[in-house]
Amino acid sequence: MKLITKFVLIYLTVTIIVLGIAGFVSYHIIKGELDNELKWRFLDRIERVTYLLEQGENLESTVQDDDDTNLKIVALPNRVEPDVEIRDTLVWHDRLQQREPNLKMVAYRNVDGSGYRITTYGALVESDDITEAVIQILLWILGLQVIGAVGVGFIVSNRLFKPFRKTLKQIKNFTLKDKKPITAEETSVSEFDDLNKFVEEMTSKAVSDYKNLKEFAENASHELQTPLSIIKGKLELLTQTDLSTEQYKFVEDSQRSVKKLSRLSESLALLTKIENHEFTETKEVNLSELITESIQSFDEFIALNGLTVEAEVEDDVTVQMHPVLADILWTNLFQNAIKHNVKEGSIDISLNSQRLRISNTGDPLSSTPEELFQRFKKDSVDSNSIGLGLAIIKRIVDQYHYTISYTHKDGWHTINIDFQH
Amino acid sequence: MKLLIIEDNEDLLQNIQTYLKREGYICESAKSYSAAFDKVMSYTYDVVLIDIMIPGGSGLQVLRELKSVNPETGTIIISAKNALDDKVEGLELGADDYITKPFQLPELHARIKAVNRRQQRDGKEIINVNEISINTKTMEVTVDGNPVNLTPKEYELLLYFSSNKNHVLSKQTIAEHLWGDYVDHLENLDFLYQHIKNLRKKLENAGADDYIESVYGIGYKFKVH
Structure with a gap:
């Protein structure tokens, strides 16, 4: 009211x-x-x-x-x-x-x-x-x-509340991404002046906090890469010395963990970037081409894992997305389907202008499907998985207001992305 | 081969130097913009490795200046930033390659070799490993003059081995070189074994010695004396 x-x-x-x-x-x-x-x-x-x-x-x-x-x-x-x-x-x-x-x-x-x-x-x-x-x-x-009341009411709401509605509109249009706080305007009403001043202070604080957080997230991710590089190099140099098989094994395990750590920080940086809406530009992305090419480049892994891929891809299905995000979205989905598959399993891909559906055979989930899209929620004990893949998928899907759903039936895991808003 | 490594991090610099010196390279280093600028202006190098974030300036600026005086020098940009902008700008400025931290030393080495090969004009595109010779231009491999028919992946594998002779190369490292980040998510790297087996068989059939040595539980080593 x-x-x-x-x-x-x-x-x-x-x-x-x-x-x-x-x-x-x-x-x-x-x-x-x-x-x-x-x-x-x-x-x-x-x-x-x-x-x-x-x-x-x-x-x-x-x-x-x-x-x-x-x-x-x-x-x-x-x-x-x-x-x-x-x-x-x-x-x-x-x-x-x-x-x-x-x-x-x-x-x-x-x-x-x-x-x-x-x-x-x-x-x-x-x-x-x-x-x-x-x-x-x-x-x-x-x-x-x-x-009288109705007449005065109309005048009040039209005239008196004008600055208030203006402020409201500014707040509505405010996005952190622009990094521009709302500037307070002088009005003849002290309450509105207070409100505007408060909004100005709040938004400039939000903007500066956002900047700090963003810088922190980015810097943390970048700064991590240098020490990780050093560790990686040292381990590599270590493998060139005369080591026993057991020692080699330790080095190899350390290398794997370093790799995982570096991937983790990259993924977190990516999530932060998506959340900060840094990928807002959109272009027409041809999903059909993207998917077909990617299936080809994964060909070897698919064959080596003994998987069968059935793809039903309509020609020239395009979406308006940031090309990098489209690529990440699909790669994550596909890798997910390969990774969580069973021996001699199958992957089923279906794309048309309305939706993208990818199903894979796999062991049933032990956690609830709702938790699947949260960060670090892993269903498998697979230590190689960092548990951010689906969180990233969810983030991207949310940004474009697509709907994503997960179902499990008869040993098939299906993720469906609906392009309709 | 003479290299300049522009990198401000002492440890990382040491890693790179240790690895490359063992390969017989002459390595010089610069830890700041001014030092890098001086060296680039005063001497010539075959390949320069440039970290973008260095004290006193940007590595991209060094690259710009280097290209103005010595466009023939091979350059590889090293960056902690996986930012696309840096990559595009670096490559536009004439960098030959781009590698992001954290990287594998054998990978860096392979790229240095590749960059260096591209700089050479006088028949140095032929790499000889005893009886095996690899023509990097035509991508042909011969053993004692007999051509060996390799798949692209096997060719890449052989080139990688020849760039990192006598080093133990883990399966992970090799797989990453050949397939990039796709292998990140794969636990089972047994498929690599297939490629190694085929390469080994093809080389042996052509009359080459068996240089590929399995290091149990780790990976492989291209052993050449």
């Missing part, structure tokens, strides 16, 4: 609550005022009657049945305490054919030593009518509020 929508909704909710309370209070105030007004009018009437009685007019017999005044004067035998009683009552209304709430006022007065009871009553303004009026007023107010 948009901030402004939320804001308007909260505002309207509060308005409704406030208007509800206001309605309740208004109702009571209006009703109180009207009732008081009626009382004053009755009191006034009673005073007038009392005055007329004092003037000696005989009103007793002339009970006024003038419906308007509803005045009733009754002479009492004794003197009374002057008093006024107010009562609510229901009176039959002829025209409306129903009982209506009325206010009844009974006053006791002494005139010339004799007591009188003066009664008068009249219709109250109905509560329903007041409620109706109050609600009508409130609805009008509410309507105007809604129009």
Whole structure:
């Protein structure tokens, strides 16, 4: 939900609550005022009657049945305490054919030593009518509020939030690869200024951290190669001296480990580079040619491992990729299929414009397929494998938003890469 | 053959020198840009090995200057950077070959020989190992004048052996030379045995001595006295 929508909704909710309370209070105030007004009018009437009685007019017999005044004067035998009683009552209304709430006022007065009871009553303004009026007023107010809130909301979101949306867009478009931090712009709102300044600081920190990390990863990989070269050379020189077979064996094993170490650092450097999006240029790569040629160059190993390769490669299947990544992707896949195969096994390759599928016979996995694409997750105990091949494949596939899946069925391991996004 | 090795790392330099001196090369070394510059300007060498990252400057700059005064000199760039850019730039500047760290000394040696052969014009493309002669231009091999029909891989193998005579060469080293990084992932290098066996058989049938000696558990040695 948009901030402004939320804001308007909260505002309207509060308005409704406030208007509800206001309605309740208004109702009571209006009703109180009207009732008081009626009382004053009755009191006034009673005073007038009392005055007329004092003037000696005989009103007793002339009970006024003038419906308007509803005045009733009754002479009492004794003197009374002057008093006024107010009562609510229901009176039959002829025209409306129903009982209506009325206010009844009974006053006791002494005139010339004799007591009188003066009664008068009249219709109250109905509560329903007041409620109706109050609600009508409130609805009008509410309507105007809604129009106001929505209107202000639009202006606010369009005008006031302009710098905010701009910052948001900058953040969205920000990539570490450009190595350019977002620069803060002056706005008239201090909160946005704070935000922009924070974004600027954060992105420049991210950029510098990224640079450091990248340099570190690259340098570490490069710096490793020199000592490895030295070790390798020394071992080689050692093999030229007069060594026993056992000693040779040790040297050979050391050489293999050195080789593995060097491959490991190369692969890690490669992964870092892919992760840092250093291979962003894309060209049209002809996968069909790449695969066909590579099968030929691996020919000897395939034959020597007793493997059979079935390739169903559609002509001129092209993808938009960095050529180096395309090569690494395929080579890793293919080497993987050779390496994890069984004696006299098979490899099945199928390529068309939608997908690339490579299957190979092999021992079942002991780990879960999900773990397969993680770094250093090796299924085999094969010490020659460094466990980065599939991680690299996954990285490359992710960069191009392809989907990769692994299945194992009837002794066949299948990796499928779908080129559709 | 006179070599200049431009390399700032003492240990690595020593490795290369030890290996190459044993082969009878005259090796000189330079550990910084200025030293390399002086030597390149003052003397001539058959082959110069250039490390790209050296103190005081870039190896590529040395290469540029060397090519301006002595374009005939064979050059091999050594780099820890597997960066494609360096490689392209180096080769564009006229380097004859490019090798990345960590490398095998026999591999380096084979490349020095190959570069050197390319520099020679006066019939030195023929390598003679006793009765065996290898013509690196036509890629023909003869034993006492009798032609031997070798496959490209067998030819490469023989050339590699002749470049590294009397050295024990491990199977891994040989395989890497012949097939490059593809063999990285292969555990079983028995296929090499097939090639060696065929080469040996073909040479023997043509009347050559058996120079290829198996070193048990390690690899092979091309033994020539």
